[in-house]
Amino acid sequence: MNQIKNFTKGFLKENPIFVLVLGMCPALGTSSSALNGLGMGLATTFVLVMSNIVISIIARWIPNKVRIPSYIVVIATFVSIVDLLMKAYTNTPGPNGEPSLYDQLGIFIPLIVVNCIVLARAEAFASKNDIISSAIDGLGIGLGFTMALFLLGSIRELLGNMSILNHKFIKDDGILLFVLAPGAFITLGFLIAIMRKITAKIYKNK
Amino acid sequence: MAKKESTLNNMFFTLLIISLISTALLSFVYIKTKSPIEKVTELKKNLAIKKVIPEFNNSPINECIKLPIKQLKGNDSITLDTLKIYLGKLNDSITGYAIETFSNEGFSGKIKLMVGFLPDGIIKTIEVIEQNETPGLGDKIYKTKSKFSLQFEGKNPQNFKIFVKKDGGDVDAITAATITSRAFCDAVRRAYDGFNYAKKLSNSN
Amino acid sequence: MEYIIIIISAVLVNNIVLAKFLGICPFMGVSNKLDTSIGMGIAVIFVMILSTTVTFILHKYVLSPLNLEFLKTISFILVIAALVQTVEIILKKTSPSLYQALGIFLPLITTNCTILGVALLTIQKNYNIAEAVVFSASNGLGFTLALIIFSSIREQIELSDVPETMKGIPIAFVTAGLLAMAFMGFANIVK
Numbered sequence: 001m002n003q004i005k006n007f008t009k010g011f012l013k014e015n016p017i018f019v020l021v022l023g024m025c026p027a028l029g030t031s032s033s034a035l036n037g038l039g040m041g042l043a044t045t046f047v048l049v050m051s052n053i054v055i056s057i058i059a060r061w062i063p064n065k066v067r068i069p070s071y072i073v074v075i076a077t078f079v080s081i082v083d084l085l086m087k088a089y090t091n092t093p094g095p096n097g098e099p100s101l102y103d104q105l106g107i108f109i110p111l112i113v114v115n116c117i118v119l120a121r122a123e124a125f126a127s128k129n130d131i132i133s134s135a136i137d138g139l140g141i142g143l144g145f146t147m148a149l150f151l152l153g154s155i156r157e158l159l160g161n162m163s164i165l166n167h168k169f170i171k172d173d174g175i176l177l178f179v180l181a182p183g184a185f186i187t188l189g190f191l192i193a194i195m196r197k198i199t200a201k202i203y204k205n206k
Numbered sequence: 207m208a209k210k211e212s213t214l215n216n217m218f219f220t221l222l223i224i225s226l227i228s229t230a231l232l233s234f235v236y237i238k239t240k241s242p243i244e245k246v247t248e249l250k251k252n253l254a255i256k257k258v259i260p261e262f263n264n265s266p267i268n269e270c271i272k273l274p275i276k277q278l279k280g281n282d283s284i285t286l287d288t289l290k291i292y293l294g295k296l297n298d299s300i301t302g303y304a305i306e307t308f309s310n311e312g313f314s315g316k317i318k319l320m321v322g323f324l325p326d327g328i329i330k331t332i333e334v335i336e337q338n339e340t341p342g343l344g345d346k347i348y349k350t351k352s353k354f355s356l357q358f359e360g361k362n363p364q365n366f367k368i369f370v371k372k373d374g375g376d377v378d379a380i381t382a383a384t385i386t387s388r389a390f391c392d393a394v395r396r397a398y399d400g401f402n403y404a405k406k407l408s409n410s411n
Numbered sequence: 412m413e414y415i416i417i418i419i420s421a422v423l424v425n426n427i428v429l430a431k432f433l434g435i436c437p438f439m440g441v442s443n444k445l446d447t448s449i450g451m452g453i454a455v456i457f458v459m460i461l462s463t464t465v466t467f468i469l470h471k472y473v474l475s476p477l478n479l480e481f482l483k484t485i486s487f488i489l490v491i492a493a494l495v496q497t498v499e500i501i502l503k504k505t506s507p508s509l510y511q512a513l514g515i516f517l518p519l520i521t522t523n524c525t526i527l528g529v530a531l532l533t534i535q536k537n538y539n540i541a542e543a544v545v546f547s548a549s550n551g552l553g554f555t556l557a558l559i560i561f562s563s564i565r566e567q568i569e570l571s572d573v574p575e576t577m578k579g580i581p582i583a584f585v586t587a588g589l590l591a592m593a594f595m596g597f598a599n600i601v602k
Contacts, residue, residue: 021580024439025524029432058224066217068518069492070224076485077228081235084481088242093250098350100250103336107531110484114524116436180340181430182592189584193576228485236481284539313598314425315536340598 001133010140012202016117017148017188018195023117026108027149028184034165037153039090039101041146043082044112045139050078051118052126052138059127071122072113079113098166117145155187250335251306255292257333258322259302262294266304269293271404275396286310289400293408300325300408305400306335309393313385314338317347321397327405328362331355332394344386354380354387363398414545421549424598427525428557429591434525438558439583448562452555456548458498458520459529462491463547466530467540487530495520525554561590 016022023044030040054074062070086109091102102109112118121141126134157163160178162170177183248267255266273289290306303323310316318336323329332355339345346352357378358368368391369375370384379387421427428434434455441451466487474480495518502510520526529550533543564586573582 021439022436024435025432028435062220063213063216066221069489069496070221072488072492073221073224073228073485076488077232080232080481080484083484084235084239084243088239088246091243091246091250093253098348099336106338107528107535110531111433111524111528113484113488114527176343177592180595181432182588182595184432185584185588185591189577189581189588192584193581196581197576225489229482232481232485287537310537 001129003133003136006133007136007140010137010142010144011147012144012199014141015144015148015195016141017145017152018192019199020117020120021192022120023115023145024188026111026115027152028181028188030105030108031149031152031156031184031188032179033104033157033161033163034150034153035101036104037149037151038146040105040108041142041149043086043105043109044115044117045142045146046082047075047078047112047115048118048121048138048142048145049135050138051075051122052134053131054078055122055126056129056131056134067127068119068123071119071127075118075122076113079110082112083109094166117141152184152188152191155191156183159183159187254306254320254333254335255294255304255322258320258331259294259304260296260324260330262296262301264293264295264298266292266294269295271400271407273400273403289396291400291404293404302330303401303404305397305404307393307397307400309389309396311385311389311392312337312339313344313383313389314340317386317389317393319390319393319397321394323397323401325405326362327364327398327401328360329358329394331359339386340383343380343383346380346383347386347390352380354378355390358394363395368395368398413542417542417545418549418552419597421546422553422556423594426553426557426591426594427529427550428554429587429594431528433528434523434554437520437523437525438554438561438587439580441558441562445559445562445566448558449555452551452558454520455523455525455554456551458491458495459526459547459551459554460544461498462494462526463530463533463543464540465490465494467533467538467543470534471540483531483534488527491526491530525550557590557594561587564590 010016012019014020017024017027026040026044031037051071051074055071058070058074059067086102086105091100093100121138125137129137154164156178157166158174160174160176160180160183162168162172162174175183178187251267259266269292271291271293273291274285275287275289276283277286287308287310289308292304292306293300294302294304302325305321305323306318307321308316308318315338316336317334317339320333320335321329322331322333334348334355337345337347339347346354349355358366367375368377370377370379370387370391372379372384373388375391377387377391425431428438437451437455441447469486469490470483474483474486499510499518529547533546536546538546565583568582568586577585
């Protein structure tokens with residue numbers, strides 16, 4: 001397997017958000033700022049890589065009918081681990097009293113367990129491939145997801161809060177809509193359309 | 207690779223073994239992170255307390271008066287939550303009361319505040335500990351987002367009515383976020399009750 | 412009176428899909444036809460009430476007293492997966508036609524963020540068992556409502572002239588955004 005292609009497919013060709021249309025819930029719920037999206041993406045990537053590795057090892061011993069519940073238990077374990085780690089190490093409030101990253105991501109951390117991406121990769125790839133390829137697949141897809149979330153978060157934060165990476169450069173509020181629910185939907189919709197056009201152009205020329 | 211047969215025994219044992227190993231791994235991580243989690247939770251609390259009361263050289267977390275807040279529901283009273291009153295002392299004389307208060311009336315759920323009272327009952331300042339309100343509207347209770355919470359500073363609840371103006375009080379609500387403003391006031395009033403309770407207790411000592 | 416507030420809040424004001432961003436995958440995937448939407452909605456309401464009740468009891472009488480909170484995620488998702496599997500088996504035996512109609516949706520519900528999400532939210536809110544049931548039923552209703560409205564709109568969009576790049580998912584998202592904006596208008600009903 002060409003590991004380089006395996007890794008990079010997660011960014012454009014098989015980007016979970018823009019192409020596979022998976023993992024929408026956290027994409028909308030945690031992309032109110034670039035750093036939130038980044039944090040969420042990295043936590044998900046951790047779970048993806050770890051569960052892909054474990055599942056590629058144990059898949060052959062799992063009877064077919066219990067494979068989904070088994071995968072879910074493995075995924076849930078790593079999600080709980082990430083939750084505990086974040087509660088311990090990314091839980092300090094910001095210098096101006098802003099809530100910690102852990103508090104900002106809130107309920108979406110345990111919800112990684114039902115993030116369609118993780119289960120989909122386990123079922124479609126990790127259970128059928130070797131450890132190294134599965135790990136790299138998890139890393140690529142996870143980072144592609146992170147990139148999408150960071151992009152979405154940056155746009156929403158810039159337009160909605162007039163800030164870049166939590167630093168406001170204009171004192172006033174931005175277009176509030178973008179920080180709220182409707183803004184998330186609309187921005188994502190347009191972003192998907194734009195990414196589609198770009199991806200189509202790139203692959204047309206290959 | 208040949209997958210194992212899906213017999214009932216196989217399925218049951220596979221799931222059992224996976225669950226056992228997972229629980230063991232998770233328990234391990236839990237034990238290892240227990241102490242850092244406790245440390246950071248205490249740190250967060252200390253940071254909040256430091257912000258709302260004048261200088262102290264005791265450990266307010268260890269001098270905490272708890273006041274359960276009950277509510278009547280039908281024939282029972284249930285405990286909504288507990289007010290935590292932290293005493294800040296400089297060389298054994300009280301410099302301030304930091305009160306961890308709450309309101310369940312927030313637009314999107316619970317709001318938790320840390321209200322600092324000086325010994326004479328004047329509000330020093332208020333920090334938001336936890337909230338889920340609407341970004342851009344309810345989250346203006348943060349000092350960094352609007353002047354709303356600043357209007358409470360230096361006020362004495364005895365002659366500053368902690369209700370929004372709409373309800374006959376003296377508080378200027380956040381525009382378009384009346385519910386959040388009301389919940390904020392609810393939490394501050396509760397804190398004041400806690401202050402009076404704690405003052406009585408410490409006076410009788 | 413308390414219950415009415417819970418219901419209105421969950422269905423309209425804090426709608427699980429349009430305000431809390433849970434359940435987007437099935438929302439986008441199922442909503443292009445009205446009848447599948449209704450079927451999915453009913454399945455979700457049923458599973459949601461059942462799983463919230465069971466996880467609530469599990470949390471209140473086992474996890475919390477024994478200080479096993481960190482096993483919340485794992486135990487909840489196992490309960491949900493088991494429940495869905497059981498419902499599928501029972502449905503297959505008692506009502507094969509309904510089973511056929513719901514088809515692939517049932518196993519999909521396990522990974523539906525709404526089920527786990529609502530179970531977790533209920534714990535956060537400190538409800539008693541009766542309020543928990545009402546809360547879960549209302550969220551299921553809110554999901555179904557959003558789904559039905561959305562699929563009706565989508566069926567109309569199929570017949571409209573949409574620019575090529577926006578066809579399918581992108582226009583669906585923009586529509587969802589507009590729908591979410593409309594629901595924001597409910598913000599001040601409660602109180």
